[in-house]
Amino acid sequence: MAANAYFCTKINRLKIASYNVNGIRAAIRKGFLDWLVLAGPDVICLQETKAMKEQLDLEAFEKAGYPYHYWFSAEKKGYSGVAILSRQRPDHVAYGTGIGYMDAEGRNIRADFGGVSIMSLYLPSGTNIARLDHKLQYMADFQAYVDSLKREIPELVICGDYNICHRPIDIHDPVRNKNVSGFLPVEREWIGNFIDSGFIDSFRHFNPDPHHYTWWTYRAGARAKNKGWRLDYGMVSRPLEDRLARSVILPEARHSDHCPIMLELSESY
Template sequence: MKIISYNVNGIRSASTKNFFGWLQATDADMVCLQEVKAMPEQIPEIIALIEQLGYHHYWFPAEKKGYSGVAILTRIKPLHVEYGCGEEWIDREGRILRADFEDFSLMSLYMPSGSSGDERQVKKYAFMKFFDGYIDELRQAYPNLIISGDYNICHTPIDIHNPKSNANSSGFLPEEREWMDLFLKRGFIDTFRHFTKDPHHYTWWSFRAGSRGKNLGWRIDYHLATEPMLPRLKKVSILPDAVHSDHCPVLLELNV
Protein backbone atom coordinates (compact mmCIF):
# COMPACT_ATOMS: atom_id res chain seq x y z
CA MET A 1 0.00 0.00 0.00
CA LYS A 2 1.32 3.44 -0.99
CA ILE A 3 0.44 6.56 0.99
CA ILE A 4 1.64 10.00 -0.13
CA SER A 5 1.69 13.20 1.90
CA TYR A 6 2.10 16.41 -0.10
CA ASN A 7 1.75 20.09 0.70
CA VAL A 8 0.79 21.25 -2.78
CA ASN A 9 0.78 25.00 -1.97
CA GLY A 10 -2.45 25.38 -3.93
CA ILE A 11 -4.10 22.50 -5.77
CA ARG A 12 -5.00 24.79 -8.68
CA SER A 13 -1.39 25.90 -9.09
CA ALA A 14 -0.10 22.32 -8.81
CA SER A 15 -2.60 21.12 -11.41
CA THR A 16 -1.06 23.48 -14.01
CA LYS A 17 2.31 21.70 -13.51
CA ASN A 18 1.10 18.20 -14.48
CA PHE A 19 0.33 17.22 -10.90
CA PHE A 20 -2.30 14.74 -12.03
CA GLY A 21 -0.08 13.11 -14.62
CA TRP A 22 2.50 12.67 -11.89
CA LEU A 23 -0.09 11.36 -9.43
CA GLN A 24 -1.33 8.77 -11.92
CA ALA A 25 2.24 7.55 -12.41
CA THR A 26 2.75 7.09 -8.66
CA ASP A 27 -0.21 4.67 -8.46
CA ALA A 28 -0.72 5.79 -4.85
CA ASP A 29 -3.54 4.19 -2.88
CA MET A 30 -4.03 7.17 -0.55
CA VAL A 31 -2.94 10.80 -0.74
CA CYS A 32 -2.97 13.34 2.07
CA LEU A 33 -2.88 16.89 0.71
CA GLN A 34 -2.16 20.06 2.65
CA GLU A 35 -2.54 23.73 1.77
CA VAL A 36 -5.03 22.94 -0.98
CA LYS A 37 -6.19 26.59 -0.92
CA ALA A 38 -9.52 25.74 -2.54
CA MET A 39 -13.06 24.61 -1.81
CA PRO A 40 -14.36 21.66 -3.85
CA GLU A 41 -17.08 23.76 -5.45
CA GLN A 42 -14.40 26.09 -6.83
CA ILE A 43 -12.55 23.34 -8.72
CA PRO A 44 -15.00 21.10 -10.64
CA GLU A 45 -12.43 20.29 -13.35
CA ILE A 46 -9.92 19.14 -10.72
CA ILE A 47 -12.57 17.07 -8.95
CA ALA A 48 -13.37 15.38 -12.27
CA LEU A 49 -9.69 14.49 -12.78
CA ILE A 50 -9.45 13.03 -9.27
CA GLU A 51 -12.50 10.87 -9.89
CA GLN A 52 -11.17 9.74 -13.27
CA LEU A 53 -8.10 8.42 -11.42
CA GLY A 54 -10.36 6.29 -9.24
CA TYR A 55 -10.16 8.21 -5.98
CA HIS A 56 -12.79 8.91 -3.40
CA HIS A 57 -12.04 12.42 -2.16
CA TYR A 58 -12.71 14.31 1.05
CA TRP A 59 -12.01 17.99 1.63
CA PHE A 60 -11.76 20.19 4.69
CA PRO A 61 -11.02 23.68 3.40
CA ALA A 62 -10.41 26.81 5.44
CA GLU A 63 -13.22 29.35 5.73
CA LYS A 64 -10.86 31.97 4.28
CA LYS A 65 -10.65 31.53 0.52
CA GLY A 66 -7.26 30.72 -0.96
CA TYR A 67 -5.82 29.70 2.42
CA SER A 68 -4.77 26.47 4.13
CA GLY A 69 -7.11 23.47 3.84
CA VAL A 70 -6.52 19.71 3.76
CA ALA A 71 -7.83 16.81 1.71
CA ILE A 72 -7.60 13.02 1.49
CA LEU A 73 -7.80 11.08 -1.77
CA THR A 74 -8.22 7.33 -1.41
CA ARG A 75 -8.96 4.39 -3.65
CA ILE A 76 -10.24 2.48 -0.63
CA LYS A 77 -13.50 3.92 0.65
CA PRO A 78 -13.24 4.84 4.34
CA LEU A 79 -15.60 3.48 6.94
CA HIS A 80 -15.82 6.98 8.41
CA VAL A 81 -14.43 10.46 7.74
CA GLU A 82 -13.94 12.98 10.54
CA TYR A 83 -13.89 16.61 9.46
CA GLY A 84 -11.91 18.76 11.86
CA CYS A 85 -11.08 18.29 15.51
CA GLY A 86 -13.79 20.25 17.32
CA GLU A 87 -11.56 23.21 18.22
CA GLU A 88 -13.28 26.14 16.53
CA TRP A 89 -10.34 28.30 15.47
CA ILE A 90 -8.38 25.30 14.18
CA ASP A 91 -11.35 24.01 12.20
CA ARG A 92 -11.97 27.43 10.67
CA GLU A 93 -8.44 27.17 9.24
CA GLY A 94 -8.99 23.66 7.78
CA ARG A 95 -6.08 21.84 9.40
CA ILE A 96 -7.19 18.31 10.38
CA LEU A 97 -9.03 15.64 8.39
CA ARG A 98 -9.15 11.93 9.25
CA ALA A 99 -10.28 8.84 7.35
CA ASP A 100 -10.88 5.59 9.25
CA PHE A 101 -10.34 2.26 7.52
CA GLU A 102 -10.78 -1.32 8.68
CA ASP A 103 -7.30 -1.70 10.16
CA PHE A 104 -5.93 1.84 10.60
CA SER A 105 -6.80 5.53 10.51
CA LEU A 106 -5.10 8.17 8.36
CA MET A 107 -4.96 11.87 9.19
CA SER A 108 -4.00 14.74 6.91
CA LEU A 109 -2.48 17.48 9.07
CA TYR A 110 -1.42 21.03 8.32
CA MET A 111 0.12 22.59 11.42
CA PRO A 112 0.24 26.40 11.55
CA SER A 113 3.41 28.22 10.63
CA GLY A 114 4.82 30.86 12.94
CA SER A 115 7.09 32.42 10.35
CA SER A 116 4.85 35.42 9.64
CA GLY A 117 5.23 36.89 13.14
CA ASP A 118 4.76 36.56 16.89
CA GLU A 119 0.96 36.35 16.75
CA ARG A 120 1.03 33.28 14.51
CA GLN A 121 3.82 31.72 16.56
CA VAL A 122 1.58 31.98 19.62
CA LYS A 123 -1.19 30.31 17.61
CA LYS A 124 1.22 27.57 16.62
CA TYR A 125 2.09 26.88 20.26
CA ALA A 126 -1.63 26.83 21.09
CA PHE A 127 -2.18 24.29 18.32
CA MET A 128 0.66 22.10 19.58
CA LYS A 129 -0.72 22.12 23.13
CA PHE A 130 -4.23 21.27 21.93
CA PHE A 131 -2.96 18.58 19.56
CA ASP A 132 -1.20 16.70 22.36
CA GLY A 133 -4.42 16.16 24.29
CA TYR A 134 -6.49 15.58 21.19
CA ILE A 135 -4.21 12.83 19.89
CA ASP A 136 -3.83 11.19 23.31
CA GLU A 137 -7.60 10.82 23.45
CA LEU A 138 -7.92 9.79 19.81
CA ARG A 139 -5.40 6.99 20.20
CA GLN A 140 -7.56 5.32 22.82
CA ALA A 141 -10.19 4.72 20.14
CA TYR A 142 -7.84 4.42 17.13
CA PRO A 143 -4.53 2.86 18.23
CA ASN A 144 -3.42 2.23 14.62
CA LEU A 145 -2.97 5.80 13.46
CA ILE A 146 -0.85 7.55 10.81
CA ILE A 147 -0.61 11.34 10.94
CA SER A 148 0.66 12.55 7.58
CA GLY A 149 1.35 16.14 6.75
CA ASP A 150 3.19 19.40 7.12
CA TYR A 151 4.23 19.85 10.75
CA ASN A 152 6.19 23.05 10.04
CA ILE A 153 8.91 21.76 12.42
CA CYS A 154 12.41 20.46 11.74
CA HIS A 155 13.04 17.94 14.49
CA THR A 156 16.85 17.68 14.60
CA PRO A 157 19.88 19.51 13.18
CA ILE A 158 20.19 17.01 10.32
CA ASP A 159 16.67 17.98 9.21
CA ILE A 160 17.69 21.52 8.24
CA HIS A 161 20.44 22.77 5.94
CA ASN A 162 21.93 25.32 8.35
CA PRO A 163 20.96 24.65 11.97
CA LYS A 164 23.23 27.35 13.41
CA SER A 165 21.89 30.26 11.39
CA ASN A 166 18.30 29.02 11.83
CA ALA A 167 18.52 28.51 15.60
CA ASN A 168 16.04 31.35 16.16
CA SER A 169 13.82 30.64 13.14
CA SER A 170 10.23 29.51 13.53
CA GLY A 171 10.15 25.84 12.64
CA PHE A 172 13.46 25.14 14.38
CA LEU A 173 12.93 26.82 17.73
CA PRO A 174 13.95 24.85 20.85
CA GLU A 175 10.34 24.75 22.07
CA GLU A 176 9.13 23.31 18.77
CA ARG A 177 11.85 20.69 18.62
CA GLU A 178 11.20 19.70 22.23
CA TRP A 179 7.50 19.30 21.44
CA MET A 180 8.40 16.94 18.58
CA ASP A 181 10.73 15.01 20.89
CA LEU A 182 8.00 14.50 23.46
CA PHE A 183 5.35 13.71 20.86
CA LEU A 184 7.47 10.91 19.42
CA LYS A 185 8.39 9.59 22.87
CA ARG A 186 4.71 9.19 23.69
CA GLY A 187 4.46 6.42 21.12
CA PHE A 188 4.98 7.68 17.58
CA ILE A 189 7.52 6.69 14.93
CA ASP A 190 9.10 9.18 12.55
CA THR A 191 8.79 6.70 9.70
CA PHE A 192 11.38 8.36 7.45
CA ARG A 193 14.03 8.35 10.18
CA HIS A 194 13.13 4.75 11.01
CA PHE A 195 14.68 3.81 7.66
CA THR A 196 17.08 6.69 6.88
CA LYS A 197 19.56 8.14 9.37
CA ASP A 198 21.74 10.32 7.12
CA PRO A 199 21.38 14.11 6.58
CA HIS A 200 20.54 16.30 3.57
CA HIS A 201 17.01 14.95 3.02
CA TYR A 202 14.52 17.81 2.87
CA THR A 203 10.86 18.35 1.94
CA TRP A 204 10.66 22.17 1.67
CA TRP A 205 12.86 24.82 0.08
CA SER A 206 12.52 28.59 0.02
CA PHE A 207 11.77 30.09 -3.38
CA ARG A 208 14.65 32.49 -2.73
CA ALA A 209 18.28 32.28 -3.88
CA GLY A 210 17.94 29.03 -5.81
CA SER A 211 17.55 27.11 -2.55
CA ARG A 212 16.06 24.01 -4.12
CA GLY A 213 18.77 23.65 -6.73
CA LYS A 214 21.38 23.92 -3.99
CA ASN A 215 19.37 21.61 -1.70
CA LEU A 216 19.23 24.20 1.07
CA GLY A 217 16.07 22.86 2.59
CA TRP A 218 14.08 21.84 5.64
CA ARG A 219 12.44 18.50 6.45
CA ILE A 220 9.07 19.54 7.83
CA ASP A 221 6.71 16.98 6.20
CA TYR A 222 6.27 13.66 7.98
CA HIS A 223 4.37 10.40 8.19
CA LEU A 224 4.23 9.76 11.94
CA ALA A 225 2.82 6.35 12.84
CA THR A 226 1.81 4.90 16.18
CA GLU A 227 4.04 2.11 17.45
CA PRO A 228 1.48 -0.67 16.73
CA MET A 229 1.94 0.16 13.04
CA LEU A 230 5.66 -0.70 13.17
CA PRO A 231 5.40 -4.23 11.69
CA ARG A 232 3.58 -2.79 8.67
CA LEU A 233 6.22 -0.19 7.78
CA LYS A 234 7.97 -1.20 4.56
CA LYS A 235 9.70 1.88 3.10
CA VAL A 236 9.63 5.69 3.17
CA SER A 237 10.92 7.91 0.37
CA ILE A 238 11.18 11.66 -0.04
CA LEU A 239 10.49 12.56 -3.68
CA PRO A 240 12.35 15.82 -4.42
CA ASP A 241 11.98 15.46 -8.20
CA ALA A 242 8.26 16.26 -7.89
CA VAL A 243 8.22 20.03 -8.42
CA HIS A 244 4.57 21.09 -8.24
CA SER A 245 5.13 23.08 -5.04
CA ASP A 246 7.80 24.56 -2.76
CA HIS A 247 7.38 21.28 -0.83
CA CYS A 248 7.89 17.80 -2.21
CA PRO A 249 5.90 14.63 -1.47
CA VAL A 250 6.80 11.91 1.02
CA LEU A 251 5.85 8.34 0.13
CA LEU A 252 5.12 5.75 2.82
CA GLU A 253 4.79 2.11 1.78
CA LEU A 254 2.99 -0.31 4.08
CA ASN A 255 2.85 -4.07 4.12
CA VAL A 256 -0.77 -5.01 3.52
Protein backbone atom coordinates in the same frame (compact mmCIF):
# COMPACT_ATOMS: atom_id res chain seq x y z
CA MET B 1 -15.67 -9.65 1.86
CA ALA B 2 -16.19 -5.88 2.04
CA ALA B 3 -14.13 -3.75 -0.34
CA ASN B 4 -12.46 -1.90 2.52
CA ALA B 5 -11.38 -5.12 4.21
CA TYR B 6 -9.81 -6.20 0.94
CA PHE B 7 -8.11 -2.82 0.56
CA CYS B 8 -6.49 -2.93 3.99
CA THR B 9 -5.73 -6.60 4.51
CA LYS B 10 -5.24 -8.35 1.17
CA ILE B 11 -3.00 -6.10 -0.85
CA ASN B 12 0.73 -6.54 -0.40
CA ARG B 13 1.31 -2.91 0.59
CA LEU B 14 -0.79 0.05 1.58
CA LYS B 15 0.89 3.07 -0.03
CA ILE B 16 0.21 6.37 1.70
CA ALA B 17 1.50 9.64 0.25
CA SER B 18 1.45 13.15 1.66
CA TYR B 19 1.99 16.41 -0.21
CA ASN B 20 1.75 20.07 0.70
CA VAL B 21 0.73 21.26 -2.75
CA ASN B 22 0.79 25.01 -1.95
CA GLY B 23 -2.44 25.50 -3.89
CA ILE B 24 -4.06 22.47 -5.53
CA ARG B 25 -5.15 24.41 -8.62
CA ALA B 26 -1.62 25.73 -9.21
CA ALA B 27 -0.19 22.24 -8.64
CA ILE B 28 -2.57 20.76 -11.22
CA ARG B 29 -1.41 23.33 -13.76
CA LYS B 30 2.15 22.13 -13.09
CA GLY B 31 1.29 18.47 -13.76
CA PHE B 32 0.27 17.19 -10.33
CA LEU B 33 -2.39 14.83 -11.66
CA ASP B 34 0.01 13.21 -14.13
CA TRP B 35 2.44 12.65 -11.27
CA LEU B 36 -0.32 11.21 -9.10
CA VAL B 37 -1.23 8.62 -11.72
CA LEU B 38 2.40 7.55 -12.04
CA ALA B 39 3.11 7.49 -8.28
CA GLY B 40 -0.09 5.54 -7.61
CA PRO B 41 -0.54 5.79 -3.84
CA ASP B 42 -3.61 4.06 -2.42
CA VAL B 43 -4.27 7.13 -0.27
CA ILE B 44 -2.82 10.63 -0.56
CA CYS B 45 -3.05 13.33 2.08
CA LEU B 46 -2.91 16.90 0.79
CA GLN B 47 -2.19 20.10 2.67
CA GLU B 48 -2.47 23.79 1.83
CA THR B 49 -5.03 23.12 -0.89
CA LYS B 50 -6.12 26.80 -0.83
CA ALA B 51 -9.44 26.04 -2.51
CA MET B 52 -13.05 25.29 -1.76
CA LYS B 53 -14.41 21.99 -3.07
CA GLU B 54 -16.77 23.80 -5.42
CA GLN B 55 -13.81 25.56 -7.07
CA LEU B 56 -12.33 22.26 -8.26
CA ASP B 57 -12.93 19.96 -11.20
CA LEU B 58 -13.61 16.89 -9.09
CA GLU B 59 -13.99 14.66 -12.13
CA ALA B 60 -10.29 15.16 -12.86
CA PHE B 61 -9.38 13.39 -9.61
CA GLU B 62 -11.79 10.58 -10.38
CA LYS B 63 -10.28 10.12 -13.84
CA ALA B 64 -6.85 9.93 -12.17
CA GLY B 65 -8.08 6.91 -10.18
CA TYR B 66 -9.30 8.56 -6.98
CA PRO B 67 -13.10 8.39 -6.95
CA TYR B 68 -13.18 9.04 -3.21
CA HIS B 69 -12.00 12.52 -2.29
CA TYR B 70 -12.70 14.49 0.85
CA TRP B 71 -11.97 18.19 1.28
CA PHE B 72 -11.82 20.31 4.43
CA SER B 73 -11.27 23.95 3.59
CA ALA B 74 -10.55 26.96 5.76
CA GLU B 75 -13.31 29.49 6.30
CA LYS B 76 -11.00 32.08 4.74
CA LYS B 77 -10.87 31.64 0.96
CA GLY B 78 -7.51 30.86 -0.61
CA TYR B 79 -5.98 29.79 2.70
CA SER B 80 -4.84 26.55 4.30
CA GLY B 81 -7.10 23.51 3.65
CA VAL B 82 -6.51 19.76 3.71
CA ALA B 83 -7.82 16.78 1.76
CA ILE B 84 -7.62 13.02 1.46
CA LEU B 85 -7.92 11.20 -1.88
CA SER B 86 -8.40 7.42 -1.97
CA ARG B 87 -8.80 4.61 -4.43
CA GLN B 88 -11.23 2.87 -2.07
CA ARG B 89 -14.10 4.18 0.02
CA PRO B 90 -13.10 4.75 3.65
CA ASP B 91 -15.25 3.42 6.47
CA HIS B 92 -15.47 6.86 8.04
CA VAL B 93 -14.22 10.40 7.47
CA ALA B 94 -13.73 12.89 10.31
CA TYR B 95 -13.62 16.55 9.30
CA GLY B 96 -11.52 18.53 11.75
CA THR B 97 -10.83 17.84 15.41
CA GLY B 98 -13.86 19.43 17.03
CA ILE B 99 -11.62 22.25 18.31
CA GLY B 100 -13.15 25.39 16.87
CA TYR B 101 -10.16 27.60 16.15
CA MET B 102 -8.31 24.69 14.51
CA ASP B 103 -11.22 23.69 12.34
CA ALA B 104 -11.87 27.25 11.16
CA GLU B 105 -8.49 27.05 9.41
CA GLY B 106 -9.10 23.65 7.79
CA ARG B 107 -6.06 21.86 9.16
CA ASN B 108 -7.13 18.28 9.92
CA ILE B 109 -9.04 15.58 8.09
CA ARG B 110 -8.97 11.86 8.88
CA ALA B 111 -10.17 8.75 7.05
CA ASP B 112 -10.51 5.24 8.51
CA PHE B 113 -9.72 2.12 6.49
CA GLY B 114 -10.37 -1.03 8.48
CA GLY B 115 -8.33 -0.67 11.66
CA VAL B 116 -5.99 1.99 10.25
CA SER B 117 -6.85 5.67 10.52
CA ILE B 118 -5.01 8.12 8.25
CA MET B 119 -4.89 11.85 9.00
CA SER B 120 -3.83 14.75 6.83
CA LEU B 121 -2.37 17.48 9.05
CA TYR B 122 -1.32 21.03 8.26
CA LEU B 123 0.22 22.48 11.40
CA PRO B 124 0.44 26.30 11.49
CA SER B 125 3.63 28.21 10.84
CA GLY B 126 4.90 30.79 13.31
CA THR B 127 5.83 33.62 11.01
CA ASN B 128 5.36 36.34 13.67
CA ILE B 129 4.83 36.54 17.43
CA ALA B 130 1.04 36.29 17.20
CA ARG B 131 1.17 33.32 14.86
CA LEU B 132 3.88 31.66 16.94
CA ASP B 133 1.63 31.89 20.00
CA HIS B 134 -1.17 30.43 17.88
CA LYS B 135 1.12 27.62 16.72
CA LEU B 136 2.22 26.75 20.25
CA GLN B 137 -1.41 26.65 21.43
CA TYR B 138 -2.31 24.47 18.46
CA MET B 139 0.57 22.09 19.22
CA ALA B 140 -0.52 21.67 22.84
CA ASP B 141 -4.18 21.15 21.96
CA PHE B 142 -3.34 18.80 19.10
CA GLN B 143 -1.20 16.62 21.37
CA ALA B 144 -4.10 16.30 23.81
CA TYR B 145 -6.48 15.50 20.95
CA VAL B 146 -4.18 12.78 19.57
CA ASP B 147 -3.58 11.30 23.03
CA SER B 148 -7.33 10.82 23.33
CA LEU B 149 -7.74 9.58 19.75
CA LYS B 150 -5.07 6.88 20.16
CA ARG B 151 -7.04 5.32 22.99
CA GLU B 152 -9.92 4.83 20.57
CA ILE B 153 -7.89 4.15 17.41
CA PRO B 154 -4.40 2.81 18.22
CA GLU B 155 -3.36 2.25 14.58
CA LEU B 156 -2.90 5.82 13.48
CA VAL B 157 -0.93 7.43 10.64
CA ILE B 158 -0.57 11.22 10.80
CA CYS B 159 0.89 12.57 7.57
CA GLY B 160 1.48 16.16 6.69
CA ASP B 161 3.30 19.42 7.02
CA TYR B 162 4.32 19.80 10.67
CA ASN B 163 6.18 23.05 9.96
CA ILE B 164 8.98 21.90 12.30
CA CYS B 165 12.44 20.46 11.73
CA HIS B 166 13.12 18.00 14.53
CA ARG B 167 16.92 17.77 14.57
CA PRO B 168 19.91 19.60 13.06
CA ILE B 169 20.10 16.83 10.45
CA ASP B 170 16.69 17.96 9.19
CA ILE B 171 17.70 21.48 8.16
CA HIS B 172 20.47 22.71 5.86
CA ASP B 173 21.81 25.41 8.23
CA PRO B 174 20.91 24.65 11.85
CA VAL B 175 23.19 27.32 13.30
CA ARG B 176 21.82 30.31 11.41
CA ASN B 177 18.23 29.09 11.73
CA LYS B 178 18.28 28.34 15.45
CA ASN B 179 16.09 31.38 16.21
CA VAL B 180 13.73 30.94 13.23
CA SER B 181 10.25 29.50 13.67
CA GLY B 182 10.28 25.94 12.44
CA PHE B 183 13.52 25.24 14.28
CA LEU B 184 12.99 26.94 17.62
CA PRO B 185 13.92 24.89 20.71
CA VAL B 186 10.30 24.89 21.93
CA GLU B 187 9.07 23.55 18.58
CA ARG B 188 11.78 20.91 18.37
CA GLU B 189 11.02 19.82 21.94
CA TRP B 190 7.34 19.49 21.10
CA ILE B 191 7.87 17.27 18.06
CA GLY B 192 10.33 15.15 20.03
CA ASN B 193 7.74 14.73 22.77
CA PHE B 194 5.09 13.96 20.15
CA ILE B 195 7.23 11.12 18.82
CA ASP B 196 7.95 9.90 22.36
CA SER B 197 4.21 9.83 23.06
CA GLY B 198 3.94 6.77 20.82
CA PHE B 199 4.90 7.60 17.22
CA ILE B 200 7.60 6.66 14.74
CA ASP B 201 9.11 9.22 12.37
CA SER B 202 8.84 6.77 9.50
CA PHE B 203 11.50 8.35 7.28
CA ARG B 204 14.10 8.38 10.04
CA HIS B 205 13.12 4.80 10.92
CA PHE B 206 14.76 3.78 7.64
CA ASN B 207 17.14 6.62 6.79
CA PRO B 208 19.59 8.28 9.22
CA ASP B 209 21.44 10.25 6.54
CA PRO B 210 21.58 14.06 6.19
CA HIS B 211 20.58 16.30 3.27
CA HIS B 212 17.04 14.96 2.86
CA TYR B 213 14.50 17.78 2.82
CA THR B 214 10.87 18.34 1.85
CA TRP B 215 10.67 22.15 1.56
CA TRP B 216 12.84 24.78 -0.11
CA THR B 217 12.33 28.52 -0.32
CA TYR B 218 11.80 29.84 -3.82
CA ARG B 219 14.58 32.37 -3.19
CA ALA B 220 18.25 32.18 -4.21
CA GLY B 221 18.01 28.86 -6.04
CA ALA B 222 17.62 26.99 -2.74
CA ARG B 223 16.13 23.86 -4.27
CA ALA B 224 18.82 23.49 -6.91
CA LYS B 225 21.41 23.84 -4.13
CA ASN B 226 19.39 21.52 -1.84
CA LYS B 227 19.28 24.12 0.94
CA GLY B 228 16.07 22.87 2.46
CA TRP B 229 14.09 21.92 5.53
CA ARG B 230 12.41 18.60 6.37
CA LEU B 231 8.99 19.81 7.46
CA ASP B 232 6.78 16.95 6.19
CA TYR B 233 6.45 13.73 8.15
CA GLY B 234 4.70 10.40 8.03
CA MET B 235 4.19 9.69 11.72
CA VAL B 236 3.11 6.11 12.42
CA SER B 237 1.81 4.97 15.79
CA ARG B 238 3.82 2.28 17.57
CA PRO B 239 1.22 -0.50 17.10
CA LEU B 240 1.92 -0.27 13.35
CA GLU B 241 5.69 -0.63 13.69
CA ASP B 242 5.80 -4.23 12.48
CA ARG B 243 3.85 -3.25 9.35
CA LEU B 244 6.05 -0.29 8.45
CA ALA B 245 7.78 -1.44 5.25
CA ARG B 246 9.13 1.69 3.57
CA SER B 247 9.25 5.47 3.87
CA VAL B 248 10.77 7.84 1.32
CA ILE B 249 10.97 11.46 0.26
CA LEU B 250 10.23 12.18 -3.42
CA PRO B 251 12.12 15.39 -4.30
CA GLU B 252 11.80 14.85 -8.05
CA ALA B 253 8.15 15.95 -7.87
CA ARG B 254 8.10 19.71 -8.46
CA HIS B 255 4.56 21.02 -8.26
CA SER B 256 5.08 23.04 -5.07
CA ASP B 257 7.76 24.49 -2.81
CA HIS B 258 7.34 21.20 -0.89
CA CYS B 259 7.82 17.71 -2.28
CA PRO B 260 5.74 14.63 -1.47
CA ILE B 261 6.59 11.85 0.94
CA MET B 262 5.46 8.22 0.74
CA LEU B 263 5.23 5.42 3.27
CA GLU B 264 4.10 1.85 2.91
CA LEU B 265 2.47 -0.53 5.35
CA SER B 266 2.79 -4.24 4.73
CA GLU B 267 -0.06 -6.71 4.66
CA SER B 268 -1.99 -7.21 7.88
CA TYR B 269 -2.38 -10.76 9.14
